[in-house]
C-alpha cells in the first residue's frame with residue numbers, strides 16, 4: 392500500500408464518525424459513539440475513495456453499456472444478466488432470485504447483520520424504444536441514462552472500490568440490482584428483497600439517478616385504484632330505464648371529487664383515466680375509472696382510499712335506486728388496487744442519516760431532505776432505516792427520450808455513497824492490527 396499509514400489510535404477518543412469538525416448539531420451522540428475510530432483515517436478507505444477518479448473511464452463505459460440493454464419493467468432479464476456478470480467478476484458471491492433481482496454478497500465480519508445497497512434495473516421505456524447513447528459534448532444522452540444508468544454504474548463502482556482496497560466490512564453488505572421500481576412494477580423487486588432479508592437487515596441505501604444535492608428519507612405514500620362497474624347493457628331506446636354503469640360511475644365520481652383533503656399533510660387525488668361503453672346508442676355493459684391518490688401521511692391515504700370505495704358503492708346504489716326498470720338487471724362493481732406504495736420516514740436520529748451527514752460534512756457537501764416515491768418506501772414503511780441518494784454527476788429529463796447525464800465530478804457523489812455505506816456497515820480491523 393502506497394498510502395502513509397496514519398495512526399488510528401489518535402481518534403479513539405474523537406467519537407466523531409469521520410473526525411471532522413461538526414457544524415451540524417443534528418448528529419446524535421449515539422451514532423458517533425458507535426464509531427469511535429475514524430473511517431477516513433483508515434488507509435484502505437482512502438484507497439477506495441481514490442479508486443473512483445482513477446477509474447472514471449471504466450465507470451462511464453459500464454453505464455453506457457448497461458443503458459443500451461433495454462430493461463422495461465417486467466423485462467429486465469438481459470440487463471440483469473450483464474450486471475450479474477460484472478458483480479461476479481468483482482469476486483462477490485452472486486445469485487438471481489425468482490423475481491429477477493441480482494444479489495451480490497460481500498461477507499462482513501458480522502454475518503448476522505446486513506446492509507443492503509440497491510439500484511433498480513428497470514426503465515419506464517417500453518420494449519422497442521430505440522436506445523443508443525449519444526455523446527453531445529460533456530453529455531451522454533439516452534432514455535434511462537441517468538435513471539437508472541447512474542445508479543447501476545454507481546453500484547458497480549462501489550463494489551470495485553471496496554474490493555480493490557481490500558476492505559472487509561463489519562456488517563455483511565448485499566449489493567442488489569433490483570427489478571420493478573417504475574410504474575406498475577410497484578416496487579416488487581424491493582418488496583422481495585426486504586421479505587428475504589428482513590430479520591438481519593439494519594439499513595438500506597438506494598442509488599437512484601444522479602446528483603448529490605438531496606437525500607430522500609421520507610417516503611411519499613401512494614395508491615392507484617381502478618373502479619370497474621358492470622351491468623347487462625342494452626339498447627339506448629328499447630332498454631331505457633335499465634341501470635347504466637357509466638351513470639353509476641359518474642354519480643360515484645362526483646361524490647368522490649367532493650372529498651375534502653388537507654393542505655398539510657399534503658394530500659392529492661387525480662381521476663386519471665375513464666373507459667367504457669361501445670357506442671353512443673348503447674347502454675354500456677362496463678365502465679372503468681382509474682385514480683391516483685397521494686399523501687405525506689399514510690393515514691390520509693387510507694382515508695381517501697375508503698372515501699373512493701364508499702363513493703363508488705354509493706354511485707352504484709344511487710343508480711340502482713333511480714333505475715326505472717330493475718327487472719332488466721343489476722349492476723356489479725369492484726375496486727382493484729393497481730398500485731400501492733406505503734409511506735414512512737427515517738427518524739431524524741437514525742445512525743444511517745448520521746452516516747450520510749458525516750459523509751456530507753467530510754466532503755463539504757450540502758444536501759436537503761426530500762420526500763419522494765422510491766424503492767426506499769418499502770423498508771421505511773416497515774420501520775427499517777433506509778434512504779435514497781443520487782450516485783453523483785448531473786442528470787435531467789428523467790422518463791423522457793431526451794434524458795441526459797454529465798459524468799463530470801461523478802466521483803464526488805460516489806465518495807459520498809461510499810462513506811455513507813461504510814459509515815453504516817462499519818469496516819473490520821485489518822488482520823493483525825489491534
Ligand SMILES: [Zn+2]
Nearest residue numbers: 538539599600
Ligand atoms: Zn429511478
